[in-house]
Amino acid sequence: MKYVIIGGDAAGMSAAMQIVHNDPQSEITVLEKGTIYSYGQCGLPYVVGGLIESTNDVIARTVESFRSKYGIDARTLHEATAVDSSSRTVSGTNHETGQPFTVSYDRLLIATGASPVLPTWKGAASQMVHVLKTIPDTNRLIADLEQEHVKEVVIIGAGYIGLETAENIHRLGKRIRIIQRGSHIASMFDADLSERLHQEAERHGVLLTLNEEVEAIGKGRITTNQNSYPADLIVASVGVRPNTAFLKKTGMNMLQNGAILVNDRLETSIPGIYAAGDCASHFHLVKQKPDYIPLGTTANKQGRIAGLNMAGKSRSFKGVTGTSVMKFFNLIxxxxxxxxxxxxxxxxxxxxxxxxxxxxxxxxxxxxxxxxxxxxxxxxxxxxxxxxxxxxxxxxxxxxxxxxxxxxxxxxxxxxxxxxxxxxxxxxxxxxxxxxxxxx
Structure with a gap:
């Protein structure tokens, strides 16, 4: 049985390990467009703040360990750009050689994750604008924070990553401003509960700019629809988008935001193709319908269950309730x-x-x-x-x-x-x- 997995992080490698353990005759090929496998993205803000010494510390298993210990054909710099379900092939580009590649599969897992959204603000492509999703993102952010002139840091967006990043950059002695277009930070909480987080931010000297939308980014300034503020460095944390654009021609059923619609066995609408993690839908047990709540816990669970089903061991994904937790200064x-x-x-x-x-x-x-x-x-x-x-x-x-x-x-x-x-x-x-x- 030939298994192909697109994506070498949480969902993809959780699935790969289940296939290894349950199908001794398996041939597993993993296509990863980056160079790093199986790392803890949720730990990256704490690397920025110095609580975790190095980005190497959040890597669970190296690429070489998957190859040598488990016999997985773990490829790097291989970006999948098309899936042909009729011929059961995945094609793309090997960015190391610049050459195209094509691999065949009996069963395929899409585990391509999600990428940070960067709205079309004027100046959004500036070198002073950062996102925080990958290890290269983290190393670049750390290097820029070490520059002597960087004193004023603006965080755009006040979700989990935005707030955790704000706290950790504050730890470095920078002055922090959070710009949020809504009326309160942490929109995953109601306003009456979120007020506790407002008070905690103010206690630590974090400036909150609420009900304002970013319009432009210039040298040393960020402009909203109401004001202009100093900014030596900006971290944009306004959400993520599933990495599924390359699948549009397959006719695969998706949610409106591009997340792949899956059943409880993590099967897509195309036979032989599965999806898991931040690129897939997540059945919400309270709403009783497919939803999109990209979290590391869910990615690992879905990957595990997808791998079991791909290897012939029937297991269902029961769903999520959207459970999450974060630390913000002295509060949980x-x-x-x-x-x-x-x-x-x-x-x-x-x-x-x-x-x-x-x-x-x-x-x-x-x-x-x-x-x-x-x-x-x-x-x-x-x-x-x-x-x-x-x-x-x-x-x-x-x-x-x-x-x-x-x-x-x-x-x-x-x-x-x-x-x-x-x-x-x-x-x-x-x-x-x-x-x-x-x-x-």
């Missing part, structure tokens, strides 16, 4: 399921319960505030989502809520959970149960 912020805005977009009726509790027993010496919010359906009282922000313990509460969403629990059933308690780590009533009681 986590969420799962729907926010108020998302519920409105889906025309889902909801009620909310929001509390400020303590992350441990209130009488314990260093007990700190923990803000928790849950969304639930008014009639069925089924849990719809949750958010938590605090210095400690937000991730624990959201992981519990993610499990509750997976099992379609009601907000009332949260009270019945047997959650751990000890004064140094929790109160007698866990904060999510306090929120559930208030909903009751």
């Amino acid at each position: 912020a986590a969420s799962t399921g729907l926010t108020e805005q998302q519920a409105r977009e889906e025309n889902i009726s909801f009620k909310t319960s929001t509390i400020q509790a303590k992350d441990k027993a209130g009488y314990y010496p260093d007990a700190a505030p923990l803000h928790v919010k849950i969304l639930y359906a008014p009639e069925s009282r089924r849990l719809l989502g949750g958010q938590a922000i605090g210095e400690n313990g937000a991730e624990k509460r959201i992981d519990v809520l993610a499990a509750a969403l997976f099992n379609q629990m009601t907000v009332d059933e949260l009270e019945d959970l047997d959650l751990s308690y000890s004064p140094p780590v929790n109160g007698v009533w866990d904060p999510i149960q306090q929120a559930a009681r208030r909903a009751t």
